[in-house]
Amino acid sequence: MRSGQYVAFAERRSISGYVLYLMVFQYPIMKKHLSKAILFSTLNGLLMLFLALFWLSLPRTFGDESFFIKWTSLVKKSVFGWDEKPDYDNVLYVDISLSKSLIDQKDPLYEEYTGYTKSVITNRDQLTDFLNLVGNIGKDIPLVILDIAFSDKSPQDSLLQAALDDFPFPILSALEFSPSGDPIPSVFDTPTGGAAYLSTGDFLKYPLYLNDSIEGLPLAAYSQVSGKQAQPGWLFAKIGDTRHMQNPIIDFRIRPKDLNDGTSSNTEAFPLRSLGSLLFEWEFWEEKDIKDLVSGKTIIVGNFKDDIHETVYGSMPGPLIIHNAYLSLVRQESRLRPVWLLLLFGVFYYLSWEIFKKKKKENKRKTLIRQLIENSITESTWLILATVLSYFIFNIHINILVLLLYLKLVEFLVHRPPITFPVFQKS
Numbered sequence: 001m002r003s004g005q006y007v008a009f010a011e012r013r014s015i016s017g018y019v020l021y022l023m024v025f026q027y028p029i030m031k032k033h034l035s036k037a038i039l040f041s042t043l044n045g046l047l048m049l050f051l052a053l054f055w056l057s058l059p060r061t062f063g064d065e066s067f068f069i070k071w072t073s074l075v076k077k078s079v080f081g082w083d084e085k086p087d088y089d090n091v092l093y094v095d096i097s098l099s100k101s102l103i104d105q106k107d108p109l110y111e112e113y114t115g116y117t118k119s120v121i122t123n124r125d126q127l128t129d130f131l132n133l134v135g136n137i138g139k140d141i142p143l144v145i146l147d148i149a150f151s152d153k154s155p156q157d158s159l160l161q162a163a164l165d166d167f168p169f170p171i172l173s174a175l176e177f178s179p180s181g182d183p184i185p186s187v188f189d190t191p192t193g194g195a196a197y198l199s200t201g202d203f204l205k206y207p208l209y210l211n212d213s214i215e216g217l218p219l220a221a222y223s224q225v226s227g228k229q230a231q232p233g234w235l236f237a238k239i240g241d242t243r244h245m246q247n248p249i250i251d252f253r254i255r256p257k258d259l260n261d262g263t264s265s266n267t268e269a270f271p272l273r274s275l276g277s278l279l280f281e282w283e284f285w286e287e288k289d290i291k292d293l294v295s296g297k298t299i300i301v302g303n304f305k306d307d308i309h310e311t312v313y314g315s316m317p318g319p320l321i322i323h324n325a326y327l328s329l330v331r332q333e334s335r336l337r338p339v340w341l342l343l344l345f346g347v348f349y350y351l352s353w354e355i356f357k358k359k360k361k362e363n364k365r366k367t368l369i370r371q372l373i374e375n376s377i378t379e380s381t382w383l384i385l386a387t388v389l390s391y392f393i394f395n396i397h398i399n400i401l402v403l404l405l406y407l408k409l410v411e412f413l414v415h416r417p418p419i420t421f422p423v424f425q426k427s
Helices: 003-057 063-079 124-137 157-166 217-226 275-282 287-294 318-330 338-357 368-394 401-414
Strands: 091-095 100-106 113-122 144-149 171-175 192-194 236-239 242-245 270-274 298-302 308-311 314-317
Touching: 003 242, 003 338, 003 401, 063 368, 091 275, 091 318, 113 124, 124 144, 124 157, 124 275, 124 287, 124 298, 144 217, 144 318, 171 217, 192 217, 217 236, 217 318, 270 275, 298 318, 308 318, 314 318, 338 368, 338 401, 368 401
Parallel strands: 091 270, 091 298, 144 171, 144 298, 171 192
Antiparallel strands: 100 113, 236 242, 308 314
């Protein structure tokens, strides 16, 4: 055998021997290690998914979450122009801030009516006239939301109750809560929904349920229109046959800049009218004009001047927040979609896999803090990508900071140095 042929033969023997060595000795070890990696990544990915869903189920948002939600929302709507809105002809906002009246209240010291103590309430006569006109003239009105808490009695209550009883379209009013958190019953026999704002700072979430069992005004409105029964749960609420997040973050489709109070000729805006102005105009309007204004529209009645809350888009009236929360339910944005869950699990699985497979490499030039920062940047990038995709595609934000802190804890536990104990030798 020539020398060249001998070398080639030896190389083939060595390669085949190495392959045989891998198959006999290394493959079981590699297979066992791969099985551990898959099991760890699956379990940790599921645990991260549970943690993300639990964080979303909390009624309030936190600093890092609010900051990221604010800027991703602004980028999506202002930079990319992804700002879908309802049809301008399908909504009518009615402001009752100037429609007020005084009623007698008990003196707080003597606990009796003295004639000197008064309370300001929404004018019941004007509301009665408005509902009677809309009910008699309007057509195909899908919903009327009265973002008004009727907690005080007045002499005109019987007339307004009759107007509510005869109203032919779906209608409901707000239920307010005492400082101790107990619901204050409405003086009227009409469907109600809780109206409260639990977040501090920039308002972001509107809970489906208040006090664990009282339907919020948006959910009560949606249940009445859709006919779907809702049930509260621990992490999720059930609406009809689907599960929803109980404290969804609102995507504010309609904002104050989108409203036209009648002082502008802009037709690409949602009409906002004062209740008193409407009633005055309707005295000399043709019936057809009134019908064209109210028919086929969702009507939101509330205080657009004084009931103001801070959001990521600045100050916003409470009735507008209620309507945006209702629109989120109509569009099923709070629903738990399998594709969304699969997206999150895929990202969490990959990050868990990387933690398990990471080898500890000693680098004298890199301090522990530097290595921690570099690893955190990589993991933060993936988490940011996950929440951006989640919001841009599904309109759902996820929290980043709490997941990143959890990942660093898991990484430390997986790669922590072995604990050694001193060995004492007998002298």
